[in-house]
Amino acid sequence: MDLGLSEDQLSIRAALRELARTRIAPRAREVDETGAFPWDYVELFRGHDVFAIPFPAEHGGLGGDALTLALAVEELARVDTTASLILAVQALGSYPITLAGSAEQRRRLLPDLASGARLAAYALSEPGAGSDPAGMETRAERRDDGYVITGTKTWISGGGVADTITVFAKTDPGAGASGVSAFVLEDARSAPGLSASTIHGKLGIRGSNTAELRFEGVAVPEANRLGAEGEGLRIALRVLDRSRPGIAAQAVGIAQGALDCAVDYARERRQFGRPIAEFQAIQFMLADMDAQIQAARAVTHLACRMIDAGADGTTRVAAIAKLVASDTAMRVTTDAVQVLGGYGYVSDFPVERMMRDAKITQIYEGTNQIQRLVIARALLGERGAGGRSSS
Ligand SMILES: Cc1cc2nc3c(=O)[nH]c(=O)nc-3n(C[C@H](O)[C@H](O)[C@H](O)COP(=O)(O)OP(=O)(O)OC[C@H]3O[C@@H](n4cnc5c(N)ncnc54)[C@H](O)[C@@H]3O)c2cc1C
Structure with a gap:
C-alpha cells in the first residue's frame, strides 16, 4: 500500500524497517525486562539521522513532514514500542519550538534536537491536572531577567533523560486557560532547583523513561518563553x-x-x-x-x-x-x-x-x-x- 509515497518517504521507511529488524528487534525483549532506558537506541538514532526526521531542513532536519514521521514511528513500533516512543517524544518535545518559537529560538534550539545531541521532553501533565490541563498549578513568576518556575509535572516521557524540556506554567493563575505560558528549559539535567524521579512499575513501554519533575524555583530566561504570555x-x-x-x-x-x-x-x-x-x-x-x-x-x-x-x-x-x-x-x-x-x-x-x-x-x-x-x-x-x- 505505497500509493502516493514519495521516493524519499519510501527510502526512509525501508531504512527504518532494516534498522528495526536488525538492531532494535533483537534488543526489545531485554529492554522490556530490565526497564532500563536504552541509551544504545539513542546512539543508534544519532548515528543514522533518525532524530532528524521530524525537523525542518533549514534547522538540520530531514523535512519534518508528518507522514514521513508516521512511517518511521510505525516501523520502530512494529518491533519495539519503546524505540518508537524515543523518536515520537523527540518530536513532541520539539514541536512547541518548531510551531511557536521565534526565528531566533528555532535557529538556536532546533539543530541540537534534530541531531539528537539533546533529547527533548514535553511537560504538561500534573498530579492533579491530566485531561484538564487548564487546572495546572505550576507557576511561572516574573523576575527582572525572566521567570522562576515552581510546581510538579508528572508522567513526563523522557523527563529524566531530556536536556531540553518544554514546560507549561501559569503566569496569570486567575486567568484559567488564558493564564498559561510555555517555556523552554535548557540543560534540564543540571538545572538548579529541578529534580526528576523515575516512575517505575509501568504496564508497558517499560524501557521508556517516565518521570515526575519537581520545579523548586527553576530560573528560565525571558528569551526562552515561547509566544506571548497566556498563549501556552x-x-x-x-x-x-x-x-x-x-x-x-x-x-x-x-x-x-x-x-x-x-x-x-x-x-x-x-x-x-x-x-x-x-x-x-x-x-x-x-x-x-x-x-x-x-x-x-x-x-x-x-x-x-x-x-x-x-x-x-x-x-x-x-x-x-x-x-x-x-x-x-x-x-x-x-x-x-x-x-x-x-x-x-x-x-x-x-x-x-x-x-x-x-x-x-x-x-x-x-x-x-x-x-x-x-x-x-x-x-x-x-x-x-x-x-x-x-x-
Ligand atoms: C506512560 C505515560 C507517559 C506519559 N507521557 C506524558 C508526557 O510526555 N507529557 C505529558 O505532559 N503527559 C504525559 N502523560 C500523561 C497523560 O497524557 C495523562 O495521563 C492523560 O492525559 C490522562 O490524564 P490523567 O492520567 O490525569 O487521567 P484523568 O484526567 O484523571 O482521567 C481519568 C479518567 O477519567 C476520564 N475523563 C477525564 N475527564 C473526562 C471528561 N471530561 N469526559 C469523559 N471522561 C473523562 C479519562 O478519560 C480517564 O478515563 C503520560 C502518561 C503516561 C501513563
Missing part, C-alpha cells in the same frame, strides 16, 4: 494536534507487529494434525486484524497528509486517527495473544509485550474519552456554526 495552552493543544497522528502510527505499528507474529505462528503451529492457519476461526481472526490495521493506517495517513497540506479540520481527524488506531492496537494485540494460545501469554513471543504496550496509546496525549470529546466538539461546532461538517 493554545501552543500545547496545537502541538497535540500535530503529534497525535504519531501516536496513531505507533499504535498501527504495534498492531502490525502483533499480526506479523500471529500469521507466522498460525502457519507453524499444528493441532488436530494440521496447521492452525487452516481453521477458519483463526483465518477470520487474522482477516479482521488485517482489516482493522489497514483502516487505522489509512486514517492515520489521512491525518498526516492533512497536516502536511495545511488543511482545515486537522484537530478532528488527528483525534480520529489516534482513537481508531489505539483501539485497533488494543484489539489486535489481544487477538494475537489468542492466536498463540498459551504461548501468547508468556514472554517467549513478543505479543504479550505488544498487548501491554498497546494500552498506553489509549491513554497518553489525551485519553480516548478526550479524543471523543475533541471529535464531537469539532463536529457539533461546525454544524452549530452553520457550516458543513468536513469529510
Whole structure:
C-alpha cells in the first residue's frame, strides 16, 4: 500500500524497517525486562539521522513532514514500542519550538534536537491536572531577567533523560486557560532547583523513561518563553494536534507487529494434525486484524497528509486517527495473544509485550474519552456554526 509515497518517504521507511529488524528487534525483549532506558537506541538514532526526521531542513532536519514521521514511528513500533516512543517524544518535545518559537529560538534550539545531541521532553501533565490541563498549578513568576518556575509535572516521557524540556506554567493563575505560558528549559539535567524521579512499575513501554519533575524555583530566561504570555495552552493543544497522528502510527505499528507474529505462528503451529492457519476461526481472526490495521493506517495517513497540506479540520481527524488506531492496537494485540494460545501469554513471543504496550496509546496525549470529546466538539461546532461538517 505505497500509493502516493514519495521516493524519499519510501527510502526512509525501508531504512527504518532494516534498522528495526536488525538492531532494535533483537534488543526489545531485554529492554522490556530490565526497564532500563536504552541509551544504545539513542546512539543508534544519532548515528543514522533518525532524530532528524521530524525537523525542518533549514534547522538540520530531514523535512519534518508528518507522514514521513508516521512511517518511521510505525516501523520502530512494529518491533519495539519503546524505540518508537524515543523518536515520537523527540518530536513532541520539539514541536512547541518548531510551531511557536521565534526565528531566533528555532535557529538556536532546533539543530541540537534534530541531531539528537539533546533529547527533548514535553511537560504538561500534573498530579492533579491530566485531561484538564487548564487546572495546572505550576507557576511561572516574573523576575527582572525572566521567570522562576515552581510546581510538579508528572508522567513526563523522557523527563529524566531530556536536556531540553518544554514546560507549561501559569503566569496569570486567575486567568484559567488564558493564564498559561510555555517555556523552554535548557540543560534540564543540571538545572538548579529541578529534580526528576523515575516512575517505575509501568504496564508497558517499560524501557521508556517516565518521570515526575519537581520545579523548586527553576530560573528560565525571558528569551526562552515561547509566544506571548497566556498563549501556552493554545501552543500545547496545537502541538497535540500535530503529534497525535504519531501516536496513531505507533499504535498501527504495534498492531502490525502483533499480526506479523500471529500469521507466522498460525502457519507453524499444528493441532488436530494440521496447521492452525487452516481453521477458519483463526483465518477470520487474522482477516479482521488485517482489516482493522489497514483502516487505522489509512486514517492515520489521512491525518498526516492533512497536516502536511495545511488543511482545515486537522484537530478532528488527528483525534480520529489516534482513537481508531489505539483501539485497533488494543484489539489486535489481544487477538494475537489468542492466536498463540498459551504461548501468547508468556514472554517467549513478543505479543504479550505488544498487548501491554498497546494500552498506553489509549491513554497518553489525551485519553480516548478526550479524543471523543475533541471529535464531537469539532463536529457539533461546525454544524452549530452553520457550516458543513468536513469529510
Ligand atoms: C506512560 C505515560 C507517559 C506519559 N507521557 C506524558 C508526557 O510526555 N507529557 C505529558 O505532559 N503527559 C504525559 N502523560 C500523561 C497523560 O497524557 C495523562 O495521563 C492523560 O492525559 C490522562 O490524564 P490523567 O492520567 O490525569 O487521567 P484523568 O484526567 O484523571 O482521567 C481519568 C479518567 O477519567 C476520564 N475523563 C477525564 N475527564 C473526562 C471528561 N471530561 N469526559 C469523559 N471522561 C473523562 C479519562 O478519560 C480517564 O478515563 C503520560 C502518561 C503516561 C501513563
